[in-house]
Amino acid sequence: MSDKTPESLGPTFNKIWSAAMFSKFADGMAMAAIPLLATTLTRDSVLIAIQSNMMLLPWLLFAIPLGALLDRINRRLSMILVQATRVGIGIALASLIMSGQMNLIALMILTFIFGISEVVYDTATQSAIPSLLKGDQLERGNSKLQIADTIMQSFIGLPLGALIFVSAAFSPFLGLAACYVAAMILVSTIPSQSMQPVRAPDAPKRSALNVEIKEGLLYLWNDKVLFRLVMVTGAVGFCYALGQATLVLFLLDHLNVTQAQYGLVMIPLAVGALLGAFASPKLSKRFGRAEALAVCLPISAFSLLIAGLAPNIYWYLIASFFHGFFIAQWNILLMSTYHAMIPNEIFGRIHGTRRTIVWGLMPLGGLLGGFIAKIDITLPLIVGGLAGTIIASASYPFMRSIRT
Numbered sequence: 001m002s003d004k005t006p007e008s009l010g011p012t013f014n015k016i017w018s019a020a021m022f023s024k025f026a027d028g029m030a031m032a033a034i035p036l037l038a039t040t041l042t043r044d045s046v047l048i049a050i051q052s053n054m055m056l057l058p059w060l061l062f063a064i065p066l067g068a069l070l071d072r073i074n075r076r077l078s079m080i081l082v083q084a085t086r087v088g089i090g091i092a093l094a095s096l097i098m099s100g101q102m103n104l105i106a107l108m109i110l111t112f113i114f115g116i117s118e119v120v121y122d123t124a125t126q127s128a129i130p131s132l133l134k135g136d137q138l139e140r141g142n143s144k145l146q147i148a149d150t151i152m153q154s155f156i157g158l159p160l161g162a163l164i165f166v167s168a169a170f171s172p173f174l175g176l177a178a179c180y181v182a183a184m185i186l187v188s189t190i191p192s193q194s195m196q197p198v199r200a201p202d203a204p205k206r207s208a209l210n211v212e213i214k215e216g217l218l219y220l221w222n223d224k225v226l227f228r229l230v231m232v233t234g235a236v237g238f239c240y241a242l243g244q245a246t247l248v249l250f251l252l253d254h255l256n257v258t259q260a261q262y263g264l265v266m267i268p269l270a271v272g273a274l275l276g277a278f279a280s281p282k283l284s285k286r287f288g289r290a291e292a293l294a295v296c297l298p299i300s301a302f303s304l305l306i307a308g309l310a311p312n313i314y315w316y317l318i319a320s321f322f323h324g325f326f327i328a329q330w331n332i333l334l335m336s337t338y339h340a341m342i343p344n345e346i347f348g349r350i351h352g353t354r355r356t357i358v359w360g361l362m363p364l365g366g367l368l369g370g371f372i373a374k375i376d377i378t379l380p381l382i383v384g385g386l387a388g389t390i391i392a393s394a395s396y397p398f399m400r401s402i403r404t
Helices: 011-041 045-052 057-070 075-099 104-132 135-167 171-188 209-222 224-244 247-254 264-287 289-308 313-341 344-373 379-394 396-400
Strands: none
Touching: 011 045, 011 075, 011 104, 011 135, 011 171, 011 247, 045 104, 045 247, 045 344, 057 104, 057 209, 057 344, 075 104, 075 171, 104 135, 104 313, 104 344, 135 171, 135 264, 135 313, 209 224, 209 344, 224 289, 224 313, 224 344, 224 379, 224 396, 247 379, 264 289, 264 313, 289 313, 289 379, 289 396, 313 344, 344 379, 379 396
C-alpha cells in the first residue's frame, strides 16, 4: 500500500483557496440575510421569486462579454476590483437598513450589482484553475474549493447570517463587507503574472473583442458533446431554479421555520455537500468521471422532489441532505470535465457562454416558480424536482459516454 503524499496544488491555488474561504463566509451571510430581508419587505411569491433571482440575472446579460474580457485582462486585478465592489454593497445595504430607507427596489438593484460581481469573480477564478493545476489534480482542486464553499458558506456563514439578522438586521452586511476586505488582501498577494490568461507563444495577434466572442460561441456550437452537456445542465438548472425560487416562503410559511432557524435548517444540506465533496475524487477514480457524473444529477433532482413532498421539517432535512451530497459531486465533476475539455486561452468565453445558458435560464425558471407558488407553496419544489428528474434520467446514457 502506497503512503505517497499527494502533490501540493501550489502556492497560487492555495491563496485563491484561502481567499475563497473568506468570500464564501461572506456569501453565506448574504444567502441568509438577503432572503430574510426580502420577506420583511413583501410576502408576495412572485416578488420574492424575482428578488431571489436578481443574483442570477447578470449571468444572462453579461456572462459572455465579461468572459471574453477576462480572456484578455489580468484576472487578479479583476478579482480585487470585484471584492472592493462587494465591500461597497455590504456597507450600502447596512446603511439603508440603519437609516430606515431600505425598500424592495433598492434591495433588487444592489442584489443585481452583487450578481455582476459574482460573474466576474467566478469566471476569473475558474478560468485560472486549468493553468494552475494538472489534469489529475482537477478533482482534488475543485473538491477543495467545494469544501471551502460548504464549510464557510453553509456551515458557518448561513446560520450565523440568519441569527445575527434577527438580532440586528444590518449586522450581517457589515460582517460580509469585512470578509470581502480580507479576501481582497489575500488576492492582492498573488503574483500578477500567475493569473494572466495563458496563450501559446506562436498565437496570432488578438482579434477584436466581438470577433473573439463569436469564436467562443462557434467553438461551443461545433463541439457537440460540450454543447449537449451545457444544454442538459441548463434544462435541469431551470428546474432547480423553479423549485427553489420561493424556498424561503416554503420554509417559513409551510414548515413553520422561524427566521432564527432559517440558517440552521440548511445544515443537513451542507453536511451532505461536504461529504459529497470529500467523496467526489474517490468515486471519480473508482468508477470514472463520466459514470459518477451520470449518476449524481438524476438523484439530486429526485431529492428535490422528495423535499417538496415533505409533510414536516424532518422529512425536508433528510431530503436536503441527499440533495447536498449528490449536487456537490455533480458540481465538482462537471467543473473538472469542463476544465479538461476547454482550452485555457478561450476558457473565459466558453465559461461565460455556458453560464449564460445555464444560469441565464434560472431567473426564468424562478419567475415561473413564483407564479406556480401562488397556487400552492409546495408546488414549485414538486414540479421542478419531477421535471429535473425526468430530464436528468433521460440524459444518463449520454453523460456516461463523455470522454475527456
